[in-house]
Amino acid sequence: MRAPTAVVPHARSAARRTAVAAMALLAAVAVTAAPARAAGRVPDPLNVTGSSAAGEVGSDSGCSSGPLTDGRLFLGSASLAPGQFSSLAAQMGVSLPFRVGAGQAALPEDDTRVVLVNPRGTLTLALKAGTCSSPTLALGGSTVSGTGTWTVVPDSTPANAYRGASGTGSFNVTADVTLGSGRSWSLSLTDSVSLLQPQVAVTHRAYWGGLGNYLSRTLSVEYRIRNTGSGDAFNVKLLDALPTGSGITRLGPVPQTVGSIRSGATASVVVRYRVCGIAVVGCRFTANTQTSLTDALDGNLHTEAVPVTVQVPIAPLP
Incomplete structure (x- = not known):
């Protein structure tokens, strides 16, 4: 593991900027407060699993203190069959800035994003698993695995059918964080999402x-x-x-x-x-x-x- 380095708050490495650009191609998110869903309807279940053997892993900043001295930025995308994210075929895109070290790992909520995209629009989720001081993911060799939570990122884009969505849930992730391309990964999302309702x-x-x-x-x-x-x-x-x-x-x-x-x-x-x-x-x-x-x-x-x-x-x- 490399020695800890000072991290300037909110600064982004070149790899992080690449991640942001890649995610922007999948969805442009306008962040606002999410309106309440219509009364009398129930949340929609969200049970989605994406996986691929074509992930890209680059270096990223580690934590400024604690055991997680290295960073690995994992970028990937996977096709979703109809029935996972609505009845339409869809795409999952991930940007996972793992903090790793000493057999442990974490995902910071501020930078971790997953987007679910179909022809109707985009649902963006922020993922979180542990912190720099309290990691909750395991690092076995070059593989990060474990569970965490997700939260819907509010969006008010008028053309997005998933605008105004809200919800929280849990996820399970496995990813090979060896630097380079062709890295395997799997991400499962469970729980429910509340959507604005038609009438x-x-x-x-x-x-x-x-x-x-x-x-x-x-x-x-x-x-x-x-x-x-x-x-x-x-x-x-x-x-x-x-x-x-x-x-x-x-x-x-x-x-x-x-x-x-x-x-x-x-x-x-x-x-x-x-x-x-x-x-x-x-x-x-x-x-x-x-x-x-x-x-x-x-x-x-x-x-x-x-x-x-x-x-x-x-x-x-x-």
Whole structure:
């Protein structure tokens, strides 16, 4: 082990700057206070494991005092199969500045980062395991192993579906910290994350869509599904829009897949009905719309029924 060296507070070695640049390619994190999640929903489980045999290890600063006189900056990335971090394929990136020495190791919370990335956005975690004075990881030969805790790094980037997330949990890490490339590593994350939650409101527009439809009494109803929640909605579906009352027949199509709706945005679907005859004045009916959706981790499946009163237009034109 090399002799202890003085460390200037907040200074970064060339290897540390490389790590920061590498992590920035995976995610640009805007740090703010995380808004509270919507009431009535539960945290999403987070059970993710990444591993690779292509890690990069460089020299880093050791602790200014105590047994951990050397530093090893471990950089790596791994592909995550669908089902680990949401239903989508994802990527895990790690920047682990181990402090090592005398058969022990630690990870400082301020500099340790893990990013989980999929097409919806990025979740960034800060990891911690021990301190310079109280290391909790083991160093066996050239391999660091042990457990620690993680905390979500708050993010308010508008385009990130995981903005406003919060949560804490535990991790298990194993890494070969021999200087050089092609180093193996494995990192498992467990516990849960609370996300901003979506919510729907439904409005509508009824129209004939042409004289032929008017004469055949085939009415089109455009249902406008608006996400009024603070979180983005995914896997949105219109399950049904069943009419009540006599003389009204739902033609469909139902169910219909809407897809994703960002917070504050609206998506539309059209359902057709056979309605009361031309001679009937004041024709109206109630359609019981049923929608389902999930949050950005494909959790909190939520189904909601919203009754909508449809006034049948009198004239064939809009």
